[in-house]
Amino acid sequence: MSDIIIFGGHGKVALLATRILSERGHHVTSVIRNPDQADEIRSHGGDPKVADIQELTLSGFEDLVRGQDAVVWSAGAGGGSVDRTWAIDRDAAVLSVQAAKRAGVERYVMVSWAGSVLDHGVPQDNDFFAYAQSKMIADAVVRDSGLEWTIVAPSTLTDDEPTGRIDWDGESSKVSRGDVAQVVADVLDNGGTAGSTYRFNSGATAIAEFLHADQA
Secondary structure (H helix, E strand, C coil), X not given: CCEXXXXXXXXXXXXXXXXXXXXXXXXXXXXXXCHHHHHXXXXXXXXXXXXXXXXXXXXXXXXXXXXXXXXEECCCCCCCCXXXXXXXXXXXXXXXXXXXXXXXXXXXXXXXXXXXXXXXXXXXXXXXXXXXXXXXXXXXHXXXXXXXXXXXXXXXXXXXXXXXXXXXXCXXXXXXXHHHHHHHHHHHCCHHHCCEEEEEEECCEEHHHHHHCCXX
């Protein structure tokens, strides 16, 4: 049993991952901004913790993660406000990595995006630039952190039924949130995935098999 804290706990991927992890016997603390979401967190097996990650300081993040075995970043602004995107997808994500390092929490899983590369190609005058740039920066910080990190980088998310099979072969540009949640849970249970970035779509390869392949 591990103690795992998930930021962005009310997101669909986070809720599904919370259920999987709690059913495996892990204790999951789910960080949410809205206390009205607490009952839904509990219904998925998580322990709700109310905090506004957009307002948290580095020491505030450190207080939250201290004593945990693993940190999962699954938070995001969800589009709309560019300023909020910078604040959450870049700044708060980076603070959570710094906090994990300061608090001695070695295991860190970043839920990112398949396009989070240096040359992501999104024009700077496009509103999506803030998201693409933020994900690229946060992922770079994670890789440079010295933590036992894993980056889970799916393509476009859907609410389709999970298949338990994924790939990175260019045949698809989407993947179900249920499959992403399965990947998050499986990398947490497999220390051999530390130091890897997994970019994926829906596909034909079983998740366990995909996670054993070398990724970049």
